[in-house]
Amino acid sequence: MSETFGRYGGQYVPEALMPALEELTDAYQRYVLNNEDGFMDEFRQRLETFGGRPTPLQRAEQLSERYGTEVYLKREDLVHGGAHKLNNALGQVLLAKYMGKERIIAETGAGQHGTATAMAAAHLDMPCEIYMGRTDTNRQRPNVFRMRLNNAEVTPVDIGRGTLKExxxxxxxxxxxxVETTHYVIGSVVGPHPFPQLVDAFQAVISAEIRDQLRERTGALPDSVVACAGGGSNAMGTFHHFVDEEPVDLYAIEAGGSSLEVDQARGVAPNSASLTTGTEGVLHGARTRVLQDGHGQIMESHSVSAGLDYAGVGPELAHLVETGRVTPDSVGDDTALAGFHRLSQTEGIIPALETSHAIGWLEEATPEQLGERVVLTVSGRGDKDLETVLEETAERDIPAAPQMNVFSNPTTGGDGNE
Amino acid sequence: MSESDIAAAFEDGPAFVPYLTAGDPTFESSIEYVEALERGGADVIELGLPFSEPIAEGPTIQQAIVRSLADGMTPVRFFEFVETLAVDVPLVCMTYYNLIYQYGEEEGPRPFVERAAAAGVDGLIVPDLPVEEAQPLRTACDALGVDLIFIVAPTTTDDRLDPLLEHSSGYVYVQARLGVTGARSDVSDHTSHSLDRLKGYDLPAAVGFGISTGEQAGEIVAGGADGIIVGSALVDIVADGYENDLSVEETADRLEAKANELTTGITEQGQPRSERL
Structure with missing residues (x-):
């Protein structure tokens, strides 16, 4: 099995972890690729009964009319827990059980992967500890409570800026x-081999369902497929079964943050657009595209969406961009917020801020890019983002935003809404 | 093939190999601290070149890295640091692969190794570079006469030892216990097992991770180690001086005293490597 995707990927980890990666690679081949002991059968069955799959592919009527094309939404927000993250977390926790591991650890940024892992660990009766940057524990408090309610330990990380990278x-x-007793459930298609392939294998169910559902509905493939991308698990899962279908255009939408310009002196990139603006480097076990300064120090990234706020990206996605198969684009904080409000108002779906970047991109895309049939994955629901959205909206002039100051809450009564 | 300066440092008895993060907490004070380690008996000195994502380091060295980066340490400054040092012992640079890979205009690790060799660096340790990914760096190090030191972990399987030792030069870093760097009161019995496994190889075996006292150092040397690597216990002294506003001289004296304690622990127990082979 190849450990790289073109020039990207590999295993840049301490020697102490190499035997664990060999063990995991072996388990991936046996259980995931070869369905040994019926692993994949049990995974699919649990995705259905515990996870709520398959999720619907919904035609978005208002958006279809607005853009003059058929817009379909893949409703991963309806997966148990409210995001696509459970697909991977359930798969990996189950795999850890098959491997005889006794404990689960995971990192989380927005808290979606942490909550999904905590749910899966509770469901499969495994002790679980979640690492979460201190900044993120403060801005995603409801998810901290959810993890605790599922009996997971939540350990705040104080070093650095206290976000996903840390x-x-x-x-x-x-x-x-x-490492001898614990499995690390990484939350995206990042990290050393075999994690990018493993996570992709569990998330590929998204594109398998899209393909079948759209074929049943229209007898055709989509012209374009759109997904937001931070680390890239939603994007890879959404693209997986279309990568070999050349006529289907694939768009990975990153967080443009407040600007694509980089502050070299302060080591800060006010965005998380590693596919669009990053350069080749080695981060968290893989060679990929990263946001780094001229010396190779990793930059602090930014996005209004905690789940996209990461300085790296999955190596396979970096490779698909380099070969031209996937087209990356970025959408800034303002456009994403407008997308959030538009989907909430026109379709009755409150999307995650991550998803809102893909929604926002529809507004900026050309008719040629969209084609006649567009599929966009709603990677998660936006309940976790409500406080952030209200605060950030109040600071801006977002055309579609509703008036919220009727509730006389000081955090929502900014001048823009008066 | 001529023996490297690093390998030679292990010839006259077990070696004391202290670690400090270069530039912690400032460029100038850190120079004094490294020189104090040599006065305290260091045979080889490991210098950390700080990377923003030090995944193999515990809290003590993470904080040292934060202090050094805040003071403006970069790879360019690091080589100036090495050139400024007035020490006669071999120097090993410990850093992460991205800094090596990004250095210079030309793609690949060679520009970094060229500059390191020119500055007087004798060897490299790269904690996030397993042998599987190391060929480009190994080639550059061979071409420029720089040692490349690999880590043997408690989890390292027997079938990984041959390639690991084949790629390693200078010495091999025996990780005494699982986990990240940091001073501990107990030193794992993984150590003696690891040392037994390395008996058939020519390279000196230096043990690190968790050693903080002369007594511990002596025990590990008595157990067959060719060298002792001490990092966090020394960085703790730098951190304490920084947090309590001690003078550079006082902190340097404390480092020298700690180095003396460790050197004494080692020499009381150790015999020259030549007599043990």
Whole structure:
């Protein structure tokens, strides 16, 4: 099995973890690829009964009219827990059980992967510890409570800026001394081989369902498929079964944050657009595209969406962009917020801020890019983002935003809404 | 093939190999601290070149890295640091692969190794570079006469030992226990097992991770180690001086005293490597 995707991928980890990666690679081949002991059968069955799959493919009537094309939404927000993250978390926790591991650890940014892992661990009766940057525990409090309610330990990470990057580093450190008994459930298609392939294998159910559902509905393939991309698990899962279908255009929408310009001196990138603006580097076990300064120090990234706020991206996605198969684009905070409000108002779906970037992109895309049939994955629901959205909306002039100051809450009564 | 300066440092008895993060907490004070380690008996000195994502480091060295980066340490400054040092012992640079890979205009690790060799760096340790990914760096190090030191972990399987030792030069870093760097009161019995496994190989075996006292160092040397690597216990002294506003001289004296304690622990127990082979 290849450990790289073109020039990207590999295993840049401490020696102490190499035997664990060999063990995991072996388990991936046996259980996932070869369905040994009926692993994949049990995974699919649990995705259905516990996870709520398959999720609907819904024609978005208002958006279809607005853009003059058929817009379909893949409703991953309806997966148990409210995001596509459970597909991977359930698969990996189950795999850990088949491997005889006794404990689960995971990192989380927005908290969606952490809550999904906590749910899966509770469901499969495994002890679970989640590493979460201190900044993120503060801005995603409801998810911290959900993890605790599922009996997971939540360990805040104080070093650095206290976001996803630091949480991954800390989870890797935990794994380095517990590797014999513990499985690290990485949350995206990032990290050392075999994680990018493993996570992709569990998320590929998204595109398998899209393909079958659209074929049944229209007898055809989509012209374009759109997904938001941070680490890239939603994008890879949404693209997987279309990568070999050349006529289908694939768009990965990153967080443009407040600007694509980089502050070299402060080591800050006010975006998370590693596919669009990053350069080749080695981060968290893989060679991929990263946001880094001229010396190779990893930059602090930014996005209004905690789930996209990451300085790296999955190596396979980086490779698909390099070969031209996937087209990356970015959408800034303002456009994403407008997308959030538009989907909430026109379709009755409150999307996650991550998804809102893909929704926002529809507004900027050309008719040629969209084609006659567009599929966009609603990667998660937006309940977790309500406080952020209200605060950020109040600071801006977002055309579609509703008036919220009727509730006389000081955090929502900004001048823009008066 | 001529023996490297690093390998030679292990010839006259077990070696003391201290670690400090270069530039912690400032460029100038850190120079004093490294020189104090040599006065305290260091045979080889490991210098950390700080990377923003140090996944193999525990809290003590993470904080040292934060202090050094805040003071403006970069790979360019690091080589100036090495050139400024007035020490006669071999120097090993410990850093992460992205900094090596990004250095210089030309693609690949060679520009970094060229600059390191020119500055007087004798060897490299790259904790996030397993042998599987190391060929480009190994080639550059061979071409420029720089040692490349690999880590043997408690989890390293027997079938990984041959390739690991084949790629390693100078010495092999024996990780005494699982986990990240950091001072501990107990040193794992993984150590003696690891040392037994390495007996058939020519390279000196230096043990690190968790050693903080002369007594521990002596025990590990008595157990057959060719060298002792001490990092966090020394970084703790730097951190304490920084947090309590001690003078550079006082912190340097404390580092020298700690180095002396460790050197004494080692020499009381150790015999020259030549007599043990």
């Amino acid at each position: 949480a991954i580093s800390e989870a890797l450190r935990d794994w380095a001394h517990t």
